[in-house]
Amino acid sequence: MVELTVDKFHHDESGAYLLVDAAHLNAEQHGQTTNLTDIEKRITGPSSMSKAGAQEPAKDQGRIIIDHFRLTHGRVTLTSDLLKHPEELELADVSIDGIGRASGGVTYEQAADAVLDPILRATRNAVEARLRKAAEDAARDKAGSALRDRLEKSLERKN
Numbered sequence: 001m002v003e004l005t006v007d008k009f010h011h012d013e014s015g016a017y018l019l020v021d022a023a024h025l026n027a028e029q030h031g032q033t034t035n036l037t038d039i040e041k042r043i044t045g046p047s048s049m050s051k052a053g054a055q056e057p058a059k060d061q062g063r064i065i066i067d068h069f070r071l072t073h074g075r076v077t078l079t080s081d082l083l084k085h086p087e088e089l090e091l092a093d094v095s096i097d098g099i100g101r102a103s104g105g106v107t108y109e110q111a112a113d114a115v116l117d118p119i120l121r122a123t124r125n126a127v128e129a130r131l132r133k134a135a136e137d138a139a140r141d142k143a144g145s146a147l148r149d150r151l152e153k154s155l156e157r158k159n
Helices: 035-044 048-053 108-158
Strands: 008-012 015-021 024-030 066-072 075-080 087-090 094-099
Touching (some): 075 108, 094 108
Parallel strands (some): 015 066, 024 075
């Protein structure tokens, strides 16, 4: 689940400005999968709103224009098989302009999708970078250990 608290909100007939400061997300990696994949599937998969849309005209759904969305100082706690303990990572700031502006507004569901997609992309980038480094460190440690073992065995044979 992704939950954001809006720190600053301004709305008038021309659109909306949203600022989210210091959001915190959780990412978990086990084996080859992460919970981010599951979240992305839920966002991009068929939703209850789009099914209901077949019964209700789109004009009955609320529409919104978000001229400026900013997520600043975001953090993600990463729990992984590759890490000894959970680590907190910094997210790149997310900035989106003009959600729904060209079409005269989007549904709230479409606006949420437009906001969550880049947030999840920033989260995935931070998580993948940290996991890549953890995997490199683990491989280097394993190679160093194997080299030490071979060196010790070689030295024992000479003595």
